Amino acid sequence: MIIQRISRIISNYEMIMPLFAGAVSVLFVVAIFSLPLPYYEEQLYPKTIDPASPLNPYERGGPPFTQVTINDQYPENSPTAGYVTSYLTPFSWYLANTTLYLGTTIVAHPGGILDEILYNTRGLDTVVETTILFIAFAIASYLYRKG
Amino acid sequence: MWQEFSIGVLLVFIAAVIAFFALVVEKDDLHRLLLLDLVEVSSLGIIALLGTDLAEALILPGLVVGIAELLALSQIYVIKEGFRDKVVQGLNIEVIQADAPLIISVLLICYGVVLSGFTGGGVAGLGVVFYFMARGHREHFELLEMASGISWATWIFAFFVFMFIPEYWMFALFLAAIGILLKVMVKLSLSATIWGDGNE
Amino acid sequence: MEMSSLGGIPYYILEFGDELVYFSPYTVSLFLLALVFTMFAVMAKPERQVDIAFGGDAYYAKETSLQELRFRRFMAIACGFASMGAMLTGDIFNFTLFISLVGICNVGIVAAVKNRHVQNAAYQYGIVALSATVPLFGAAALIAATTGTLSMVELWSSATPAVPLVVKALLVLGVMGEGMAPFYAAKAEMFRAPGAPYVIMCSLSSLLIFLRVIEVVLVI
Numbered sequence: 001m002i003i004q005r006i007s008r009i010i011s012n013y014e015m016i017m018p019l020f021a022g023a024v025s026v027l028f029v030v031a032i033f034s035l036p037l038p039y040y041e042e043q044l045y046p047k048t049i050d051p052a053s054p055l056n057p058y059e060r061g062g063p064p065f066t067q068v069t070i071n072d073q074y075p076e077n078s079p080t081a082g083y084v085t086s087y088l089t090p091f092s093w094y095l096a097n098t099t100l101y102l103g104t105t106i107v108a109h110p111g112g113i114l115d116e117i118l119y120n121t122r123g124l125d126t127v128v129e130t131t132i133l134f135i136a137f138a139i140a141s142y143l144y145r146k147g
Numbered sequence: 148m149w150q151e152f153s154i155g156v157l158l159v160f161i162a163a164v165i166a167f168f169a170l171v172v173e174k175d176d177l178h179r180l181l182l183l184d185l186v187e188v189s190s191l192g193i194i195a196l197l198g199t200d201l202a203e204a205l206i207l208p209g210l211v212v213g214i215a216e217l218l219a220l221s222q223i224y225v226i227k228e229g230f231r232d233k234v235v236q237g238l239n240i241e242v243i244q245a246d247a248p249l250i251i252s253v254l255l256i257c258y259g260v261v262l263s264g265f266t267g268g269g270v271a272g273l274g275v276v277f278y279f280m281a282r283g284h285r286e287h288f289e290l291l292e293m294a295s296g297i298s299w300a301t302w303i304f305a306f307f308v309f310m311f312i313p314e315y316w317m318f319a320l321f322l323a324a325i326g327i328l329l330k331v332m333v334k335l336s337l338s339a340t341i342w343g344d345g346n347e
Numbered sequence: 348m349e350m351s352s353l354g355g356i357p358y359y360i361l362e363f364g365d366e367l368v369y370f371s372p373y374t375v376s377l378f379l380l381a382l383v384f385t386m387f388a389v390m391a392k393p394e395r396q397v398d399i400a401f402g403g404d405a406y407y408a409k410e411t412s413l414q415e416l417r418f419r420r421f422m423a424i425a426c427g428f429a430s431m432g433a434m435l436t437g438d439i440f441n442f443t444l445f446i447s448l449v450g451i452c453n454v455g456i457v458a459a460v461k462n463r464h465v466q467n468a469a470y471q472y473g474i475v476a477l478s479a480t481v482p483l484f485g486a487a488a489l490i491a492a493t494t495g496t497l498s499m500v501e502l503w504s505s506a507t508p509a510v511p512l513v514v515k516a517l518l519v520l521g522v523m524g525e526g527m528a529p530f531y532a533a534k535a536e537m538f539r540a541p542g543a544p545y546v547i548m549c550s551l552s553s554l555l556i557f558l559r560v561i562e563v564v565l566v567i
């Protein structure tokens with residue numbers, strides 16, 4: 001009897017979202033009770049903040065065309081790791097040398113947000129990510145044109 | 148044992164519980180869609196608590212997946228609810244009827260291309276958005292779709308250059324920068340075209 | 348690093364920077380399954396739904412438009428590739444991304460049908476799939492925070508700390524959310540709707556990602 005009633009509720013697909021959301025929130029409550037989680041201190045790609053640098057929040061190493069040491073998982077797989085991170089366009093390089101506040105506009109040139117991890121060492125993530133965007137775009141435009 | 152990390156995680160978990168509980172209670176489909184955006188924030192929060200450069204690199208895919216699926220879902224919602232018949236015209240403002248949109252758009256697009264990368268895509272996309280919103284659009288849609296495909300292919304190609312001929316990292320970097328420029332621009336301009344009177 | 352794990356000893360590891368793609372007996376067999384079904388999706392012709400008028404001998408077949416056919420075939424093939432990627436990848440975050448790609452492809456396969464009922468199912472499924480990215484990505488980030496690595500090969504070795512049970516549970520729940528497509532497809536009676544063969548990809552891909560996440564959770 002109970003199984004029948006449960007299956008009747010589940011078979012209504014409007015109910016799946018509340019059920020799933022409920023399951024997730026219960027799991028998060030369980031997760032809260034299992035806190036504190038240990039934080040592993042020796043992380044990959046550690047972040048350092050150097051307030052004196054003109055690239056401040058995004059400072060990732062030296063002048064362009066020098067190889068910065070990157071603490072990645074398998075250094076032998078990415079022999080040129082460290083170049084992309086330090087690359088600045090000539091204009092950005094000029095700005096970095098004249099003002100202290102390039103860091104605030106760092107996203108405006110390749111080498112800032114276009115960073116090593118996304119493009120080089122963890123490039124496969126970015127490929128999948130753009131594919132997801134591409135598929136979503138295809139769905140939206142197909143529905144838009146043919147709906 | 149209660150370091151800063153665990154305290155942050157506690158806060159994000161509480162936020163996640165609240166957001167998911169809201170999803171349990173909410174019955175209206177549109178409100179569910181809006182709540183999803185809220186829910187996404189908690190996943191970004193967990194990633195950000197990692198606190199390394201890696202976190203920065205993981206947030207971008209996380210964010211993009213959320214935005215992409217919202218785009219597709221909102222389109223499905225529009226179809227499902229049958230909102231297609233409501234015609235939206237271009238903006239009816241005097242300045243916009245003149246040549247201003249063209250000039251501003253060209254300036255924005257040129258500046259965006261100079262900036263390149265993610266922000267460049269944003270700026271150039273804004274230019275395209277402005278143009279389409281002001282002028283309406285007719286036949287540009289297939290063009291945008293094609294540009295999206297091309298930027299995707301450029302990106303994949305750049306990835307393979309990075310992986311298999313790392314000596315040419317500079318070339319790959321530029322390819323990737325162009326790819327992301329096109330990608331962001333196309334996605335932004337889509338948001339301008341998709342609200343208009345669609346298939347003629 | 349020790350490779351004695353559930354999936355068997357990898358034959359070959361393909362290296363993409365920090366992300367390893369590995370071919371162990373388990374992943375290869377799942378990969379081949381995905382490959383074979385993707386080939387089916389490439390070759391298959393869509394089924395035509397036939398309605399028979401009751402009480403007479405008249406019947407009419409519903410046509411699937413070429414555009415819908417092409418779109419759904421594209422989505423089915425993309426879904427096949429996404430499942431292949433999810434089978435082979437050796438990186439937790441990359442795995443979660445492939446899972447979300449499978450999810451959105453399934454949304455696409457379901458949503459392509461022009462029918463209010465089916466669209467509604469696709470929408471509900473899309474909402475579940477999108478909210479499932481929270482436990483998915485959250486679990487990946489928590490694994491990185493508690494163990495300091497995302498590579499499954501590193502996580503096998505005893506050098507890294509154990510992943511907390513609750514984090515594994517989050518990962519599994521996330522995959523469940525993304526893999527709910529067959530339920531919706533079945534409810535929306537998609538298997539009997541025009542253009543049927545592509546819906547098989549929904550069921551197959553969610554079966555495959557469930558099988559893979561079991562392996563992942565057991566070895567890390």
